[in-house]
Amino acid sequence: MDIIEIKSVTKVYKPLDFWKNDRVVGIDNLSLKIKKGEVFGLLGLNGAGKTTLMKILLGLLKPTSGSVNILGSNIEDEKIRAKIGYLSELPYFPKYLKAKEILAYFAEILGLPENTKKERINSVLKTVRLTEKAETRIKGFSKGMQGRLGLAQAILNDPEILFLDEPMSGLDPLGYKETRDIILDLNRRGRTIFFNSHILSEVEKICNRVGILHKGKLIDVQPAAKVIKKYKNLENYFVRMVAPGGVK
């Protein structure tokens, strides 16, 4: 079953120039299907359009043409949004609020039942190793701790699909491992994960399938195992695909 279905999506950014000479194509006629239970890694250079694609999937940007289906419906439907989780790159939270207050706010919006809300917040705080910092204001948080809190809010509703934009940014090596464990645990429980990353070694350890986005075009999609078998590691594959003169 396809849990995410992208059909011929194109995104052209609004021109800033008065004469409209600066039309930038962010995503160019992209189609992709992702199956339930998959961990899909989207790779690409800076400015390739990875974040743009993720924002289109999340409804934060509207495609210029084409369509997106998430869980068989439109992302604008609140019921669908209640089933997804999202972590942006280097998430930031208001510095005068406490970690627990932020999670309580998200839990309220996610509509978590009152009787299990507290329990769920404590549980995710434990998962991301922030139990001891639950009553601390964000002001005293390191970048890595904010990243972990970002992950906590993303998994608060035990989402069907988890969208992660550079989830390893700002984390230390231990943080990498913990994030990886959380992703793999969710995947074991049948959840689908779609993520962007620059850290190819981590992508290699987590993904079932990888895709390469280059200049707004999805130039290749392969099962991770097949890529590793053919190119030894993801790095070789990635360089071959995007380097000038590489496979197009």
Added chain:
Amino acid sequence: MRNILAVTDYIFKQSFRNRILNVLILFAVFTIGFSLVISELAQEAEIKIVMDFGLFAIGLFAFLTLVLSVTVQMFEETELKTLMLIMVKPIKRHEYIIGKYMGIIATVFMNVLIMLCILMVIISLRGGDPWDIKLLAAAGYSFASVALLSSVALLLSVVTTSVPGCIIFLVFIYALGHLTIHLKNLTADSNNAVLKFCVDVVYYLVPNLELFNLKDKIFSTEALFAPGYLGFVAGYTLLYVAVILTVTSVIFKNKEFY
């Protein structure tokens, strides 16, 4: 409603705990306290000067609280991109706008309440009547004018991504809002239809803040403190806020987050 209240609580805590805002409240308290010193210079008109200065400080600091709250919110939403994490959650965009509006006016209300309490203490120290209904009405309508301006600030924060631009425009509207009634009066006898039309457009679109300015009439013997007038102004506030928040919600619904 649950979502709206959650956003209100979040925005209120975020603004009210902000260190700069706390300093602003402290400064407001000192300013109102300063009216005691100034009134020493005003032989036999001490209470009038305490009231005028105190109400001026309440109006000014309520407006500054709004400016600061909007600045903090806009900076975090646009520069630090906190809004994206919220917008992907199951919340309708108009719910977020209404919640945010209520959060901002709750912050302003708390500040006005603190300042009014201090002013009432000073007035009673000076031998005046701190429970004078005119004083309470003037402070209440100062708050109402900022509540109305808050909706405009929210609209500006949605249509522009530039924080300084939004603040400059807000200050401009604050000044223009006090002048529309004068502009309307100046052109009342004019024969120039184009000029009259232009003034009418400004008069109906820009908030008519002079209607709320009861502090300039507090010592008048023919004051506008009748329930009928206060009712019209309250009705105007509610309808203006409703129109602006609806327009803001429609724009925000179609907004893209780059």
Added chain:
Amino acid sequence: MIKKIFLLTALITVFCCMCWFNGRATQMVTSSQPRWYFLTPHSYGNFRHILGVSFGFRTLMADFDYISFLQYYGDKTQKADRYRKLYGYLDDITNADPNFTFAYTYGSAILAFNLERYDEAIKLINKGIEYNPSFWKLHFYLGAIIFKQKGETEKYIGLLEDALKFADHPAIIERLLGNIYETTRAPDFAALYWLKTAGNSKDGDTRGYAYKRLKAIVESGKLSDPEPILRQINGQ
């Protein structure tokens, strides 16, 4: 589509209602506020007043003008020039805040009874009456000034004595009346008045002034029976 049309219709309806409310409230302001309320090309020559109107703190500007006026009146070097600019100061204050009734009573009392500039005093008090028609005390002050101008001493003394019965009278009335008593009444009467004022005035400066005048009368030796007054001074 139907939803959009409904929303647009509702929005336009609410907007029209809002405009109506705005118009009605403005009409109430227009009909109840005097001419001065509105900015005209000829009004508010003072930049601070324009600033006060633009940002809604006109009365505070009037208060600052009042404080400047007090400094000017307190400046003894201006006395030689009979405080030439006094009316200008008062005009400025009352342009910015025409409901500042204290400025009319206080200012006109100084102009009429201290400086004998009756025309300016009457002009000022008439301005006050125009903008505050229901503040009846202004009519009362006008009467006193006119009597003073006509030299009908007993009539204006009677009115000034009545003025003292109201708690919000300017303290200068107490001083003026004492000075008038010194010239029109027996020294014993004036001394008793100053004694009462030195004990009861709400204004500290006036209490000090009353005591000074009392001392001067006692030292002049004009009192027919100084004993009871001296006893009371010592008792106070």
